[in-house]
Amino acid sequence: MDFLKKAAASVSGEKKEQKPAGESKDYGDKAFAAISKQSGHKVDDKTAEKITDGARGLYEKFSGKKVDPKYSN
Structure with a gap:
């Protein structure tokens, strides 16, 4: 299915x-x-x-809380 999407995007000129x-x-x-x-x-x-x-790592280090993967993975 991805092949078809890539082909359609290349035909339409999308990158x-x-x-x-x-x-x-x-x-x-x-x-x-x-x-x-x-x-x-x-x-x-x-x-x-x-x-x-790096910013996520600093936040987690100093706050002790994990960042929700939805916001930063």
């Missing part, structure tokens, strides 16, 4: 961001992408993922 299997953008990644875009900074996905993972 989708390719992420490794099982890895999707969570709310933290989307928020970071929006903020960096608004500020005029270009940050690639790999770097953005490292930044948001």
Whole structure:
């Protein structure tokens, strides 16, 4: 089924961001992408993922609470 979706997207000229299997953008990644875009900074996905993972790690370390995977995985 994915093959058909990719074929349809290539025919229509759409370009989708390719992420490794099982890895999707969570709310933290989307928020970071929006903020960096608004500020005029270009940050690639790999770097953005490292930044948001680091921020999540700091939050969990200092608060002692786990972040819901819905917001940051």
